[in-house]
Amino acid sequence: MRTSSEEDYLKAIYALSNNNEGASTNALANHLSMKASSITDMLKKLSDKGWVHYEKYKGASLNIDGKAIALSIVRKHRLWETFLVNKLNFKWDEVHEIAEQLEHIKSNELVDRLDDFLGNPKFDPHGDPIPNKDYEITDSRKRSYLSEVKINREVIIIGVKDSSAQLLQYLEKENMILGKHISVVEIHDFDKSLRIAINGKELNISERVAQNVLVQTN
Amino acid sequence: MRTSSEEDYLKAIYALSNNNEGASTNALANHLSMKASSITDMLKKLSDKGWVHYEKYKGASLNIDGKAIALSIVRKHRLWETFLVNKLNFKWDEVHEIAEQLEHIKSNELVDRLDDFLGNPKFDPHGDPIPNKDYEITDSRKRSYLSEVKINREVIIIGVKDSSAQLLQYLEKENMILGKHISVVEIHDFDKSLRIAINGKELNISERVAQNVLVQTN
DNA sequence: ACTTATTTTTAGGCAAAACTAAATATTTTT
DNA sequence: AAAAATATTTAGTTTTGCCTAAAAATAAGT
Ligand SMILES: [Mn+2]
Ligand SMILES: [Mn+2]
Ligand SMILES: [Mn+2]
Ligand SMILES: [Mn+2]
Numbered sequence: 001m002r003t004s005s006e007e008d009y010l011k012a013i014y015a016l017s018n019n020n021e022g023a024s025t026n027a028l029a030n031h032l033s034m035k036a037s038s039i040t041d042m043l044k045k046l047s048d049k050g051w052v053h054y055e056k057y058k059g060a061s062l063n064i065d066g067k068a069i070a071l072s073i074v075r076k077h078r079l080w081e082t083f084l085v086n087k088l089n090f091k092w093d094e095v096h097e098i099a100e101q102l103e104h105i106k107s108n109e110l111v112d113r114l115d116d117f118l119g120n121p122k123f124d125p126h127g128d129p130i131p132n133k134d135y136e137i138t139d140s141r142k143r144s145y146l147s148e149v150k151i152n153r154e155v156i157i158i159g160v161k162d163s164s165a166q167l168l169q170y171l172e173k174e175n176m177i178l179g180k181h182i183s184v185v186e187i188h189d190f191d192k193s194l195r196i197a198i199n200g201k202e203l204n205i206s207e208r209v210a211q212n213v214l215v216q217t218n
Numbered sequence: 219m220r221t222s223s224e225e226d227y228l229k230a231i232y233a234l235s236n237n238n239e240g241a242s243t244n245a246l247a248n249h250l251s252m253k254a255s256s257i258t259d260m261l262k263k264l265s266d267k268g269w270v271h272y273e274k275y276k277g278a279s280l281n282i283d284g285k286a287i288a289l290s291i292v293r294k295h296r297l298w299e300t301f302l303v304n305k306l307n308f309k310w311d312e313v314h315e316i317a318e319q320l321e322h323i324k325s326n327e328l329v330d331r332l333d334d335f336l337g338n339p340k341f342d343p344h345g346d347p348i349p350n351k352d353y354e355i356t357d358s359r360k361r362s363y364l365s366e367v368k369i370n371r372e373v374i375i376i377g378v379k380d381s382s383a384q385l386l387q388y389l390e391k392e393n394m395i396l397g398k399h400i401s402v403v404e405i406h407d408f409d410k411s412l413r414i415a416i417n418g419k420e421l422n423i424s425e426r427v428a429q430n431v432l433v434q435t436n
Numbered sequence: 437a438c439t440t441a442t443t444t445t446t447a448g449g450c451a452a453a454a455c456t457a458a459a460t461a462t463t464t465t466t
Numbered sequence: 467a468a469a470a471a472t473a474t475t476t477a478g479t480t481t482t483g484c485c486t487a488a489a490a491a492t493a494a495g496t
Contacts, residue, residue: 003452003453005452005453005454024473024474025473025474025475026472026473026474034453034454034455035454035455035456036473036474036475037454037455037456037457037474037475037476037477038453038454038455039474040474040475040476041452041453041454041475042453042454045452045453056461056474056475057461057462057473057474057475084328087335088328088331088332088335089331090327090331094327097325098323098325098328101323101324101325102320102323105316105319105320106319107315107316107319109308109312110302110306110316113306113307113308114306117305117306221482221483223482223483223484242443242444243443243444243445244442244443244444252483252484252485253484253485253486254443254444254445255444255445255446255447255484255485255486255487256483256484256485257444258444258445258446259445259483259484260483260484263482263483274444274445274491275443275444275445275491275492
């Protein structure tokens with residue numbers, strides 16, 4: 001048996017583990033809005049359950065079983081977000097909190113039927129890839145941040161780095177939504193802000209925004 | 219704030235409260251598969267929160283706020299069951315446990331959008347009425363148990379008393395599903411079992427089954 | 437009315453999941 | 467290399483929601 005809390009920790013470790021490096025106690029505390037001491041407690045428990053590799057003062061990383069659980073939660077989270085946007089007409093900035101609850105509903109049958117009902121989507125409303133039934137993620141698109149794209153190169157918006165409601169609402173207002181073709185017209189030396197071409201118009205955006213928009217470059 | 223556990227208790231009190239009489243400690247313990255002492259603990263808490271009227275040794279009943287919460291949970295439970303059956307093609311005997319979890323998802327927006335997505339259904343897959351946005355239940359159909367129907371009177375199956383998977387599977391196998399027209403051909407004196415006409419055929423069913431099938435008599 | 441059976445409550449305990457405050461390790465700076 | 471800063475762990479506490487065992491109240495049977 002597994003608690004929702006344990007699932008959230010495993011998901012957080014997954015999210016914070018960059019290539020070969022695990023997640024630190026403080027990074028987890030920050031990500032989960034909890035105190036570091038609570039993280040230490042839980043890491044011991046997850047280690048006892050065989051889901052996490054944990055050594056004092058050295059952070060935590062997922063082992064095979066833990067990674068499978070984390071991916072199953074990510075799968076559910078993204079499928080439910082897709083349901084909320086595609087079927088219930090929620091906006092892309094309104095679904096995260098609800099999916100944070102729905103991801104803990106226990107029923108494999110439910111997830112797989114939901115997947116089929118949605119037409120086996122490959123990406124969620126924020127452009128994040130949805131793991132398949134076997135928890136495999138396939139995303140062969142070449143990606144980079146809009147802030148790193150060369151002038152006059154046409155790229156396609158495929159995601160966001162930070163999916164805070166503030167950013168999502170801003171992008172929606174400017175009609176910088178997933179799938180839009182876009183190119184950088186000019187980079188202003190003063191503040192590295194960009195002038196971009198999108199929807200047949202030109203538009204200025206800050207460096208900060210450009211650093212949070214993911215584009216496909218192939 | 220409200221826990222899932224508190225919501226389940228309020229729903230149980232609602233389910234066990236027959237006209238003017240509240241629910242007893244033991245009845246609640248049985249319904250929720252818990253020990254009587256746990257019920258006493260929780261009734262004190264629910265009383266402190268102002269959702270339940272509780273007097274020692276005299277059972278519990280819902281007050282205005284508690285009833286509204288109970289009805290909101292019932293509404294969610296039945297809407298999710300309807301979603302699972304109508305949209306995800308679950309069978310009517312497979313949805314209860316999943317809805318038992320989904321009913322605790324917190325988001326008014328979600329419930330109301332789900333309601334619209336389903337076409338504002340009036341009844342769930344087991345024939346139970348779904349409270350509307352204002353938690354009103356309207357069901358003007360005259361109902362009785364199949365075991366009490368007079369011979370040769372045509373009635374329509376509209377629900378079940380006990381919705382255990384065993385009964386639901388049995389009824390499905392015999393094609394005694396919601397909406398079917400049915401009449402009692404004969405009552406066998408020996409064991410009060412019934413011979414019924416349904417789907418252009420005749421069929422024997424036990425008194426026990428007949429006592430658990432609800433029919434519309436108008 | 438009194439004894440017995442049943443129901444309900446009280447008292448005490450436990451595990452989960454968070455917290456604060458203090459102690460200890462590790463990392464960074466001088 | 468020592469001092470200072472930062473990160474992490476330990477120890478002890480709290481709340482929630484359940485449990486068992488024992489006591490007390492209520493209901494039922496004779
Ligand atoms: Mn979550
Ligand atoms: Mn997402
Ligand atoms: Mn429930
Ligand atoms: Mn139902």
